[in-house]
Amino acid sequence: MRILPFLLLSVSVLYAPGLQAGEPSEAELEAWLESDDPMPPSVSTDGVNEGKLVFLASPPNKKVHHHSNQLVIDADSVQSGWIQIRQCHENLDRVPRAQILFNRERVRDIEILSSQNIEQSWVEKNSVQLVNISDKALLCVKARSRALVAQKGGKFLLSSGPFMRRFLDGYYPMRVSMDVDFSNSGLQLVSVLPLDQQGFEIQRRQGHIIFNALFEGQLRTKLMFTGKTL
16 A cells, blocks of 8 residues: 655645646556555656746636645734634545644644545644545635734734645645734734735725735745834
8 A cells, every 4th residue: 555645734834735737637647555656647746837936817727735724913913823713625626635734833722623525534743644635625724823022112923835836846726815803903014015916815804804816836924013103
C-alpha cells in the first residue's frame, strides 16, 4: 500500500490537497496509490506553478477548494493581539488523508464546528486530521489566533498566509475569501496588500474589509490599521 503524502493546510494557511484539471483521473491516481509502481507520467508536476503568486481572471473548469474566513477583531484584540477566527473549507479534494495545520505558536482553542462527507475528523495538537474525504465535503473550524501585531506610531498589522493549495511540487488553483470585522475594535483601516486587481477583489464596508482571491501559488495578505476611533 502506498501512503499518500499528507495534505497540508495552515492558518498562516498552507494547503496541499490532491490534483485538479489537467491531472490524472481519479482511477489513475487510486491505482497508483494502491500499487508499488513508480509515479505515472500523468502525476508529474512538470510545468505547473512552483509557488509564484498568479491571480486568475476566471475560474478553472473544475470547482476548486474554497477557503472562507471570518475574522473578528475587538477591543481586547488590540490589547492582547488575539483575534477570533472561523474558517470553512468547501470542495475539498477527494483523498484518503489530509491535515489542516495551524501555526503552533499563534493559534489556540481549535474546535471543529461541522464536518460533512468526511469519514473521520479530529483535532490533534495544532492540526485538524481528516480521513477519507468524499465528494462535496465541508469542514468548518474555529480558533483564536494571535495575529494582530502592534507597530510603531499606533499602527497594527494583521498578516495572513501563506494560503496555498499544493500537491508534491506543484501549486494548483485555490479560492480564498475573507471578511475581517473590526467594527468593535476602535481601529481604522489604512491599507490592504495585495492591491485591488483582477483575481483579488476588495470590498470596504463600515467596520469590515472583505476580499475574494482566485489564484495559484502562495498568497499572503497584509492589513494595516491605526488606533484611531472610527
